[in-house]
Amino acid sequence: MTGHGQYRDAVAELVRGVIGTILPGVPVSAMTEERHLRELGADSVDRVEIILSILDLLSLDEPMSSFSSLPNLGALFDFLTTEKSSR
């Protein structure tokens, strides 16, 4: 596995941990790459909280609007991995 792949796995684990904290009823097995936060039951305020918590944990300063169009969790993992790697 490449360093990039390992880093993406670490980002995905961190994101799943945050989702589990904000949505305690959602099992990790349900947080598959093709699903959107909406499909996991996150309402708009939950989605804001999840993204802000992720940005805090990764020490990223990224506009919220960057997350408006990401279609699923896989795209979120990719975006965060790229952003974190580029800094």
Added chain:
Amino acid sequence: MTAAALPRFGIEALNVYAGLARITVPELLRGRGLDPGRQANLMMTSRSVGLPVEDPVTNAVNAARPVIAALTPGQRDSIELLVTSTESGLDLSKSVASYVHDYLGLSRNCRLLEVKQACYAATGAVQLAAGYLASGASPGARALIIATDVALTDERAEYAEPATGHGAAAILVGGQPTVLALDFGAFGAYSYETLDSARPTPEFDIADVDRSLFAYLDCLSGSFADYQSRVDGADFVRSFGYLVMHTPFAGLVKAAHRKLMREQGATAAADADFQRRLLPALAYPALVGNLCSGSVYLALASLLDQAEIEAPVRIGLYAYGSGCSSEFFSGIVGPGSAAAIRAMGIGARLAARRELSFAEYRSLLDVTRHCLVPEPDRVIDVTGYHEFLPDGGQHLVYTGSKQYHRRYEWR
């Protein structure tokens, strides 16, 4: 320019009209088959509902009439600028302001305008008016800015439907700012193009929820950063005794406040700070819903009615309009501000709105969702809505149109 020489302009009077009917959020969620658990994050308890005898003109006039009634004839004639701010326009050429000017009996020596930038426009108009008045071009003049809108949302809006309001806020701007003395030159703006929500036709709205909420949050950070760049020592946590924000729904304001507190390194204090500085401004929005560009002024009225303001205090205000444009600004309120708002009896009127069942709501919506559609001739049977109207004959109602000219009566 020294502090003592700064012009002193701002809001002399403020009134909010939020309709004659309401539906509770649990009743609306139940009727639509939506998850009642979502009410916790919405932080909404009810919303105002329009009637077929109401439109952007009646809302504006019914909001402004008590403000005008409290003026002397000379003060009324000093209103040299009337601006309606609306995303519920009635015509591509003729302004809502032209009707409102007539029914308020304002001087013919008055500029009339309608402005549009979603939920931001009224604040832009207030700032431009204050700047014009401060220029000294017309000493003693006043400006009346009225934010007025109607709701078109239906089941397609899902959880935005219970958060959508109906009504108007009338804001009298002048040199005796009893309600809010604006801090001259203390503002921050942040705008960029996005399609987060819009009203592409007179009959429905479109919205991208995440794009809109995220833009609201980015704009709060961006406009406050611009404010900080203009105001020495400005500090989100310490500079403002209270905060007043555009309120699409109270839960978003809570999230936005939390974001700013995080950015200031004050996360640990966020919950207590929210309770102390923001909660008073959310009481009325939680009962009314999003009042578009009047929302921040509904929140201001809420603060002044709910908080115990015993001495002059600086407050921070944030307006955001989809599309998008935003502004963070500030001003001073005091005990006189609270007294002026109490005299308007806004809380009592909100409590007096008639509660609707979901069936009644849906029946009304079938009619009101077409209220902005131009029709050459339309007749509305006002008698069917008498039970909603207050006594006294001082309430303007919409009765229809003749050759596109909209008709109104005092009832």
